[in-house]
Amino acid sequence: MSFTTLNLLLLILLxxxxxxxxxxxxxxxxxxxxxxxxxxxxxxxxxxxxxRRLRLRWLRSGLKFRRLYEFDYSLEGSGRLTGYIIMLGSHTELLQIEIPETSHSELLH
Incomplete structure (x- = not known):
């Protein structure tokens, strides 16, 4: 197997x-x-x-992907609001849902 073929195979596996x-x-x-x-x-x-966003982040445990996702939700079945969840590897780093009645954002960790 040539070096080029091996590199291509590794790239495909990655x-x-x-x-x-x-x-x-x-x-x-x-x-x-x-x-x-x-x-x-x-x-x-x-x-x-x-x-919405993909980045790399160095941690003590190694290199992890940091992904920002958006999702839509509705308070009473009409209108759309946007929430956010940030995943670091497979763990939740931040979840944000804005609830207007409380006039502030709920931040969950």
Whole structure:
């Protein structure tokens, strides 16, 4: 096997790993966002989250992907508000849902 073929194979394996990891983290973020909406008595819309930013972050435990997802929710079934969840690796770093009645943002860690 030539060096070029080996590099191409490694690149393909890396892309497959990244794709699978991204799907898994998105599922976790969706589940956490949905539970947060339920606990605040708001409706989780579209049943999914959308990736808005992807960055790398160095930690003591090594290199991790930091992903910012957005999701939509509704207070009373009309109108759309946007919430955010930041995932560091497969762990939640921050979840933000703004509830206007309280006139401030609920920040959950």
């Amino acid at each position: 892309l497959i790993w990244f794709w699978r990891d991204s799907l898994q983290v998105r599922e976790i973020a969706t589940r956490i966002s949905k539970r947060a909406c339920e606990s605040h008595d708001v409706q989780f819309l579209d049943q999914t989250v959308a990736l």
